[in-house]
Amino acid sequence: NAGVTQTPKFQVLKTGQSMTLQCAQDMNHEYMSWYRQDPGMGLRLIHYSVGAGITDQGEVPNGYNVSRSTTEDFPLRLLSAAPSQTSVYFCASGRPSSYNSPLHFGNGTRLTVT
Amino acid sequence: DAKTTQPPSMDCAEGRAANLPCNHSTISGNEYVYWYRQIHSQGPQYIIHGLKNNETNEMASLIITEDRKSSTLILPHATLRDTAVYYCIVREDFQGAQKLVFGQGTRLTINP
Numbered sequence: 001n002a003g004v005t006q007t008p009k010f011q012v013l014k015t016g017q018s019m020t021l022q023c024a025q026d027m028n029h030e031y032m033s034w035y036r037q038d039p040g041m042g043l044r045l046i047h048y049s050v051g052a053g054i055t056d057q058g059e060v061p062n063g064y065n066v067s068r069s070t071t072e073d074f075p076l077r078l079l080s081a082a083p084s085q086t087s088v089y090f091c092a093s094g095r096p097s098s099y100n101s102p103l104h105f106g107n108g109t110r111l112t113v114t
Numbered sequence: 115d116a117k118t119t120q121p122p123s124m125d126c127a128e129g130r131a132a133n134l135p136c137n138h139s140t141i142s143g144n145e146y147v148y149w150y151r152q153i154h155s156q157g158p159q160y161i162i163h164g165l166k167n168n169e170t171n172e173m174a175s176l177i178i179t180e181d182r183k184s185s186t187l188i189l190p191h192a193t194l195r196d197t198a199v200y201y202c203i204v205r206e207d208f209q210g211a212q213k214l215v216f217g218q219g220t221r222l223t224i225n226p
Contacts, residue, residue, distance in 0.1 A: 042216035105157035
């Protein structure tokens with residue numbers, strides 16, 4: 001199993017550009033989520049999905065869109081990038097919360113917006 | 115805000131046991147304690163989790179006090195590759211969301 005795969009690993013955008021961060025998992029996990037990590041801020045939840053066709057907002061959703069058309073994939077879209085979105089983005093997947101099992105993280109996408 | 119407090123840094127000699135403490139005095143009865151670590155800028159790596167009983171796996175042991183207000187992660191024979199930031203997390207589940215609130219963690223340095 002590859003686990004959670006994120007692409008690209010690095011990305012530089014200009015302000016106003018759009019892009020999609022890809023996340024795929026091969027563990028048949030129903031739950032998937034996106035976090036961002038900023039220095040001194042820890043990881044903050046952006047959006048999450050409890051299954052295909054279902055998404056919801058986390059604590060910092062503004063400026064980001066998500067969709068979940070398949071169990072395997074959970075892309076994160078930046079419609080108009082801003083310098084404040086410069087961060088490291090992590091995707092995580094796991095079983096539903098009732099299982100009390102761990103989330104598994106990808107190795108991140110490092111995004112710089114100039 | 116994170117529900118846990120950890121020392122900012124610790125050192126341990128290679129081959130010795132590393133004991134990482136964590137306080138979570140406001141933990142609720144059905145909330146689990148999770149431990150993750152992050153090496154350099156890689157994604158957080160799951161280590162172990164528990165509710166109230168002590169747990170052990172191939173990576174570590176987790177000791178939870180009887181009142182569940184604190185816990186200790188034990189790496190029994192630390193190696194240089196265990197140098198990382200270790201996060202103690204009380205997972206907050208809300209309407210299906212599994213929210214891991216990462217605090218500042220403990221930067222563990224394993225010395226040769």
